[in-house]
Amino acid sequence: MVAHLLRLRLLLLASSLKRSAWQVVGLVFGGLYGLLLLGGAVIGLIALAFAPLEIAQTTIVLGGATVVLGWLLLPIILNGIDETLDPARLAVYPIPMPQLLVGLTLAGIVGIPGVVTLIASLATIGTWIRNPVAAVAAAVCAMVAVLTCVVGSRAVAAAASGFGTRRRTREIMGVIVFIPLLLLGPLLSGIGQGLSDAAASLPSIAGIVAWTPLGAVWSVPADIVAGNPGVAALRFAIALVTLAALVAAWRYFLADALVNPRVSSGGGPRAKGLGLFGKMPGTPLGAVAARALTYWFRDPRYVRSLIIAPLLPVLFYFYYLTNGNEALLVTSGPVVALALSLSIYSDVSMDNTAFALHVSSGVSGVADRGGRVIAVLAFAVPILVLIGVGTVAVTNTWVTLPALIGLSFGILFSGLGIASVVSARVVFPAPLPGDSPFKSPPGAGAATLASSFASWGILAVIALPEIVLGIIAVVTGSLVLGVVNLFVGLVLGTLFMVIGIRWGGKILDRRAPDLLQQLMRQR
Amino acid sequence: MTQPGAAAAPQGDGSAPVQPVAVPGPGYPRTSSTAAALSIRGLTKRFGDKVAVDGIDLDIPVGSFYGLVGPNGAGKTTTLSMATGLMRPDSGTVRVLDVDVWRDLLAAKRLIGVLGDGVRLFDRLTGRQLVTYAGLLTGMDRETVQQRVDDLLRLLDLVESADKLVVDYSAGMTKKVALACALVHAPRLLVLDEPFESVDPVSAANIRDILAGCVRNGGTVIVSSHSMDLVQRMCDHVAVIAAGRVLVAGTVDEVRAGESLEDRFVELVGGRHGGDGPEWLRTS
Numbered sequence: 001m002v003a004h005l006l007r008l009r010l011l012l013l014a015s016s017l018k019r020s021a022w023q024v025v026g027l028v029f030g031g032l033y034g035l036l037l038l039g040g041a042v043i044g045l046i047a048l049a050f051a052p053l054e055i056a057q058t059t060i061v062l063g064g065a066t067v068v069l070g071w072l073l074l075p076i077i078l079n080g081i082d083e084t085l086d087p088a089r090l091a092v093y094p095i096p097m098p099q100l101l102v103g104l105t106l107a108g109i110v111g112i113p114g115v116v117t118l119i120a121s122l123a124t125i126g127t128w129i130r131n132p133v134a135a136v137a138a139a140v141c142a143m144v145a146v147l148t149c150v151v152g153s154r155a156v157a158a159a160a161s162g163f164g165t166r167r168r169t170r171e172i173m174g175v176i177v178f179i180p181l182l183l184l185g186p187l188l189s190g191i192g193q194g195l196s197d198a199a200a201s202l203p204s205i206a207g208i209v210a211w212t213p214l215g216a217v218w219s220v221p222a223d224i225v226a227g228n229p230g231v232a233a234l235r236f237a238i239a240l241v242t243l244a245a246l247v248a249a250w251r252y253f254l255a256d257a258l259v260n261p262r263v264s265s266g267g268g269p270r271a272k273g274l275g276l277f278g279k280m281p282g283t284p285l286g287a288v289a290a291r292a293l294t295y296w297f298r299d300p301r302y303v304r305s306l307i308i309a310p311l312l313p314v315l316f317y318f319y320y321l322t323n324g325n326e327a328l329l330v331t332s333g334p335v336v337a338l339a340l341s342l343s344i345y346s347d348v349s350m351d352n353t354a355f356a357l358h359v360s361s362g363v364s365g366v367a368d369r370g371g372r373v374i375a376v377l378a379f380a381v382p383i384l385v386l387i388g389v390g391t392v393a394v395t396n397t398w399v400t401l402p403a404l405i406g407l408s409f410g411i412l413f414s415g416l417g418i419a420s421v422v423s424a425r426v427v428f429p430a431p432l433p434g435d436s437p438f439k440s441p442p443g444a445g446a447a448t449l450a451s452s453f454a455s456w457g458i459l460a461v462i463a464l465p466e467i468v469l470g471i472i473a474v475v476t477g478s479l480v481l482g483v484v485n486l487f488v489g490l491v492l493g494t495l496f497m498v499i500g501i502r503w504g505g506k507i508l509d510r511r512a513p514d515l516l517q518q519l520m521r522q523r
Numbered sequence: 524m525t526q527p528g529a530a531a532a533p534q535g536d537g538s539a540p541v542q543p544v545a546v547p548g549p550g551y552p553r554t555s556s557t558a559a560a561l562s563i564r565g566l567t568k569r570f571g572d573k574v575a576v577d578g579i580d581l582d583i584p585v586g587s588f589y590g591l592v593g594p595n596g597a598g599k600t601t602t603l604s605m606a607t608g609l610m611r612p613d614s615g616t617v618r619v620l621d622v623d624v625w626r627d628l629l630a631a632k633r634l635i636g637v638l639g640d641g642v643r644l645f646d647r648l649t650g651r652q653l654v655t656y657a658g659l660l661t662g663m664d665r666e667t668v669q670q671r672v673d674d675l676l677r678l679l680d681l682v683e684s685a686d687k688l689v690v691d692y693s694a695g696m697t698k699k700v701a702l703a704c705a706l707v708h709a710p711r712l713l714v715l716d717e718p719f720e721s722v723d724p725v726s727a728a729n730i731r732d733i734l735a736g737c738v739r740n741g742g743t744v745i746v747s748s749h750s751m752d753l754v755q756r757m758c759d760h761v762a763v764i765a766a767g768r769v770l771v772a773g774t775v776d777e778v779r780a781g782e783s784l785e786d787r788f789v790e791l792v793g794g795r796h797g798g799d800g801p802e803w804l805r806t807s
Contacts, residue, residue, distance in 0.1 A: 272686050273651070273686070274651065274652060274655060275649075275652060277652050277655050277656065277659070282659055282664055282665030282668070283659070283662070284659060284660050284661075284662055286659070287655075287656050287659035287660055288660070290656075291645060291648065291652075291656050294647065294648060294652070295645075295647055298647045298688075299647050351643075351645070352643050353639075353641075353642045353643045354642070354643040354644050354645045354646070356609060356637075356639055356642045356643075357644070357645065357656075357657060357660065357704065358660065359608070359609055360607060360608070360609060360632060360635070360637040360639075361632065361657060361660040361661045361708070362608075362628065362629045362632030362633060362661065363660045363661075363662075433643060433646065433647075434646075434690065513608060513609055513610055513611050514611060516609055516610070517610055517611075
């Protein structure tokens with residue numbers, strides 16, 4: 001039975017590759033990248049054999065604890081792990097629980113992340129090779145660690161699907177976990193800055209982590225080398241208890257999930273009345289705008305883009321605080337404008353086959369394009385004004401405000417125009433409705449890559465006047481040039497936006513059915 | 524016997540003015556008059572090497588309740604997609620009430636209401652919002668849309684769930700709200716792909732009443748279904764499609780020729796295995 005589950009996993013892996021050549025290409029590149037990382041890690045770990053004991057221990061404990069933490073968090077971020085061996089699908093077969101657990105665990109190790117973790121963990125044998133007892137301990141601990149990773153992530157996934165039966169809870173969790181991850185970089189660099197003088201404190205952090213379930217298992221060989229068999233035994237006990245607890249939790253949640261399958265009904269949120277549909281004009285254009293704007297706030301795939309907008313300036317502000325470099329902070333308005341204008345590239349792909357409603361109702365292409373643009377403008381304009389005012393307030397360079405706002409709006413409007421044309425022609429890969437916003441389908445074809453590069457190029461060209469003027473105005477601090485740039489940005493941007501909507505609308509009128517067929521294939 | 528509609532839906536109250544259509548015996552009803560709600564000529568579509576639709580000719584008379592039946596993969600959905608302007612045919616013409624669909628898409632789409640099978644909905648909207656959206660997209664004014672949405676939600680027993688997100692609906696409720704989207708602009712030709720799948724019996728009966736009402740008032744309804752029983756009871760015309768071709772088309776009575784529609788269908792399409800299955804399955 002265990003062998004069956006394992007074979008099923010391999011078959012699923014193989015047949016997923018048969019579906020598209022691009023997926024193979026993606027896997028090869030992903031594999032190469034993984035190999036490169038893995039090679040680096042293995043070489044590094046073996047090299048640690050020649051480092052002082054303290055450095056080796058600190059590195060392995062902190063690195064290992066991060067890997068375990070990553071495995072535990074992954075199912076929450078990805079809204080469930082790779083569902084190819086979803087217990088819910090196995091519920092109908094009479095498989096004894098112990099065999100199911102063993103089978104699923106082994107299947108979890110087979111797969112790129114599992115194999116990479118296994119090899120890297122076993123590489124710690126190389127670190128301790130000069131002490132045979134520690135090397136043997138390292139081999140045992142590596143196995144325990146990998147099992148902890150796999151079982152832990154399965155347990156978290158099973159638990160999440162247990163009390164995350166409510167769709168909304170799951171979705172909110174997925175997005176919320178994402179925010180600290182985004183801010184992790186600047187936070188770490190901030191902390192690192194403070195600690196770089198006191199790098200000596202890392203070993204003491206590792207000392208604490210080594211007593212936690214995340215790090216204990218990684219510390220055992222080092223403790224043996226250091227001549228503390230008692231500490232080593234104690235930490236190994238912590239590791240074993242952790243693994244046992246995770247297995248027990250997994251078993252409990254799995255047994256629960258098998259008899260209480262995840263159903264997507266139940267309460268669910270309610271929204272009284274028509275919402276935005278009652279506020280926007282009762283025309284096709286207004287309806288598309290109301291629909292798109294509703295999605296921006298209700299669909300996690302859009303919400304992700306929406307929370308990046310205010311987080312980017314925050315990120316840049318952190319760097320400004322640590323480096324005192326204003327340049328990055330000042331550009332946050334235009335950068336957010338760029339990100340927001342490009343976000344509607346994948347609008348139609350996000351609709352997926354729901355786009356059929358637009359095709360079958362015969363809505364005009366201009367209304368379709370325009371409505372989506374209006375939805376973005378509705379929140380992008382106030383956000384960009386706020387960011388502009390915020391950045392000049394922080395840097396205390398109010399004279400540059402008109403130039404920055406002009407540049408932001410110029411980029412936003414022109415970008416929306418370009419996106420309106422391009423997305424009427426090309427279907428960009430996007431997460432399916434209801435999928436995790438972080439699951440991006442592999443295999444962005446050459447055509448989509450080429451067209452996104454091309455549209456960046458075009459945007460750079462048609463927004464060149466406000467880019468050049470804006471830079472000159474900001475550098476020289478000229479208010480007159482800034483005001484000129486405000487007008488140039490608004491007028492040119494609006495012009496390109498209107499052209500883009502009309503052109504894209506015309507394309508859509510002609511080939512909406514073909515676009516729909518492309519979407520059908522993408523499903 | 525040749526009177527079309529004689530075997531119509533149980534609701535058929537005799538007074539239903541079914542458009543007289545000359546049907547020359549069993550086989551293809553070739554009506555050259557303008558009475559065709561949907562007229563398909565030489566329609567083909569291939570996906571790669573596979574011919575999905577292989578030269579279909581079909582006339583669907585105005586005021587008929589037309590069933591489209593066929594085994595899985597017969598090309599029903601592809602045919603209906605091409606007939607409603609959702610998929611460009613490789614060749615052939617489609618006319619809806621004398622409008623050439625692929626010449627004048629907009630005019631045709633105003634006449635057609637579509638319920639697609641296996642097509643997603645904008646399911647992050649509430650049921651009320653979704654139907655309102657469908658109405659507004661066709662360019663109707665807000666008051667009309669509002670009134671029709673209220674009527675449709677009531678007719679389809681969706682009032683209680685109107686403020687819930689469609690993503691949280693059950694499969695049957697999702698079908699019903701999709702049907703409301705297809706009905707909201709009062710189309711003269713309704714094309715419904717598998718409208719009764721996973722709909723509970725009470726709702727199905729309500730839907731049948733609504734559709735029969737459409738037909739009584741001069742509308743035309745095309746339904747694809749796997750349920751022969753349902754088609755036999757509900758529809759007055761039927762076409763059997765297999766491997767991208769029309770095997771037979773006509774009134775239900777003509778097609779079934781005295782047998783039940785299901786028997787006739789199996790006879791036409793073939794593929795039945797005899798016997799009770801392998802011995803080891805006979806456990807008792």
